[in-house]
Amino acid sequence: MDTWIWIVIAVVVAAVVIAVVVAGMKKKQEHDRQQAAELRDTAGRQKVAVERRDAEARTVEAEAERVRAEADRLEAIAQERRQDVEAQRASYTDRLQKAHELDPDVKHRAE
Numbered sequence: 001m002d003t004w005i006w007i008v009i010a011v012v013v014a015a016v017v018i019a020v021v022v023a024g025m026k027k028k029q030e031h032d033r034q035q036a037a038e039l040r041d042t043a044g045r046q047k048v049a050v051e052r053r054d055a056e057a058r059t060v061e062a063e064a065e066r067v068r069a070e071a072d073r074l075e076a077i078a079q080e081r082r083q084d085v086e087a088q089r090a091s092y093t094d095r096l097q098k099a100h101e102l103d104p105d106v107k108h109r110a111e
Helices: 004-102
Strands: none
Touching: none
16 A cells, blocks of 8 residues: 555544544543532532521520620629628628627536
């Protein structure tokens, strides 16, 4: 065979190989586009779920802050009442002690 026939065959083979490669690249690009679209769709659904959970978390945080504030208020009230009770207890003990000291019927220990 002549050289020019071999050149034509080589060009045809090269053209076929290039066509196959280009077709494969186009097919891969289409597949990648579909996969990207699916990922975007999934991400969109996740975004909605994440935003809902974020709103729920903020609501719970606000409730926790409200409860903490209420607990602090109640703690202050309890501390105030505890101090009042201690003062009353001290007054009660002092009066009882004075009553015992004044009462001639109460026996006192020798000092």
